[in-house]
Amino acid sequence: MHSFKWKAVRAAGFVVICCLLTGLLNFALQQYNIARVNVHRIGTTQYDDIFIGTSHGLSAINPEIIDQITGRKSTNICMPDEHLIDSYFLVKEACRKKKPKRIIYELDPSYWSTVQNHGSNSVYIYKEFPMSLVKLEYFWAKVKEMDIRVTLAPWFYYRNQAGNIEETVRMKLSSAYQNYEVGPLNNGLQDYTEEGYMYQITDPNGDKGSQNIVLWNQQQIQDVEKEYFRKLTELCREEEIELVVITTPVPQETLDLYRDVFEEAHRYYTELMEAYDVPYYDFNYLPLDDFDRGIRNYLDYEGHMYGESGNQFSRVLGTYLKEMYEKKR
């Protein structure tokens, strides 16, 4: 009974049980998130334009409004904690399935000088990728170096959700989850639209957060951000996709408080984009028509917009993109 074979079978059995339990726990604890919807959307629907970028873009870019102005079809896959490495692979994945004509990268300068947190957000986009060479490349470029707990068993982040296991399981078995619906992502504070716009419901008494926000710092710019911006430009060139870069406007109060930092960032990115020959629209320094940049129209000092401001900004952005397109023609 105690032969090598029997011991090996027992060990293999133990490994199988552990794998099953890990899968079960992941299923029961991990929450539904927008990466699931976005990755599915870019793989199943044809778009002219895809907006990539951060949570600022998520709350400021409403594709439906922009499409009404430009007459094109666009979608927004900006996500919280989406760094350039993630954006690059999202574009690659989009090209694998339904190649877009234009990529509009929403650039939040502070992301460039911040090391990406090794939190659950750092792999949630990767996890939603279907198995493909792009996913393998994504793994090799980013995930392989990450903490094994984050990649295989990120239960630490969901320990507060232990009481909601029943609800999570029910949601994952529901048709909404199976059909990648946006409904489950909505709550009393925000509405997520089919085309990837997060409409933040205005709260006149809401806490705007601290004015000590994460600021851009040229000395701390991460090599990985520069590297993946270069790769993104190369990819767009190879795939003959037009690339446009924008920065959404922060509240006037923030701009006034950190005028030097924002001006330096503006100079840096203007020069960088010129070097890459990529059009750059920094809306902190462009005329915004009647868009009101007062803090009351923002969720916080960092620059996340309330729904109506986002819609208003989208009109401005749509007009710029249309003019740009017409000039080119």
Place this chain on the structure above:
Amino acid sequence: MSLISMEFLLFVLVAAVGYYLIPKKYQWLWLLVFSYIYYASSGVKLLLFLVYTTGTTYAAGRLLEKVEQKELPKKEAKAAKRRILTLGLLLNFGMLAVLKYTNFAVANVNAIFHTSFSFQKWMLPLGISFYTFQSMGYLLDVYWGKCKAEKNPLRFALFVSFFPQILQGPIGRFDRLAVQLYQEHRFDLQRMQYALQLILWGFFKKLVLADRAAVVVNQVFLNYTQYSGVLNLVAVLMYSVQLYMDFSGGMDVVMGVASLFGIELDQNFKRPYFAVSITDFWHRWHITLGTWMKDYVFYPVSLSKWMGRIGKWSKKVFGKKTGRVIPICIANLIVFLLVGVWHGAAWKFIAYGLYHGLIISVSSLLAPVYRKGLEIFSINQKSGGWKVVQILRTFVLINISWYFDMAVSLSAAFTMMKTTVTGFSLSAFQDGSLLTLGLDWLDYLILLVGCLVVFFISFRQERGVKIRESLAEKPLLFRWAVYGMLLFGIPMFGYVMTTTGGFIYAQF
């Protein structure tokens, strides 16, 4: 390549599977290739430093042996060997000193002479302190004739670069490590099982306990002026948890990984917080550094001619008993000064080393007084109660040294010590101050339970129980439950830092 990354897991898996599939005579070569891949993953340029140390040490070793074989007159041979040894030591310790201590020297010169020499931006190759010490240990062993010089440069390269240990030790000895590295190894399921247990145990200590304690440590030590005495004390106690769990946990992982390849590395820890004196502590803490210092610094210094002259002089001046101890005290001070310097280029580390050296030296000098005191108070040295007192006393002394080790500077260490005493108040336990340090009650509870588990296991080991062997005798379900608890407890209760939290000693 972080030990906690997916990359490392896959790397070890491929290395181990291939190791047992290829012809056994090539196993060592396989290990060498993987060791170099591992090191290159931190930066290909860093390989240059590794190759430099390997090359110079190998050449020096071979030259020493050639001199031995030449049958030169004794005096001439001795002088030639000494020249080769000196050159080998200078080339390697010189490189280490330049890379690690130049900026420290520049800072001090600038401060003293009001100059403005600029700081260098040299990279510090990972693990350079460990592999330099390991290589120089080999060179000294060859010089003293304790071992023969390795003829095959590739085999020697493996001794210097063996991947599990290169970043944070243990510092291996050629006579014990090289034999195992070059041997052929058969797959042994039992050994694999033990190795995986050790790896899991190491990860438990590091990820559940050390990383959690680190939150409080970083918060208080980096903002020490903002916290009261009791919170300073809590932070230093947390540091004693963090450092032990981090370093010994890292060692468990390293030894477990080495064991997967059939290689048993030297023990680096033996339940150090059960030490009854500082000397005993250094026999249990970072053992391979301690024995390296003992063999290659302490003995050569204390048996040197000049130390003999000091011994004779001190016997004349202080009498036979005290005079005999003085050379040992001086040798100890030199050893611990070097231990301090080894830990880093800062005055606080030098203070850390000297503090330990002073306590050991003063203890040696006062040993007769101490013994007399025990007799006067009729204290039974073999009683359990007295042992507990000794353990607690040593633990307090060790914790004082952690102020030097972890504080941002030497003056910060003294300020924190002062605050601990003068600003001590237990109100922090009642007013919720503990919860402002980055952890919640659940975290403190996990820390407490985890430490109790480690204490219980250490206590059993101290009593001579072999944990893994005793676990192997338990029923299958019990064992599976233990493995399951560790395997699932680590991701469930482990503390995930928002940015990469590497092992402390992997920065040396």
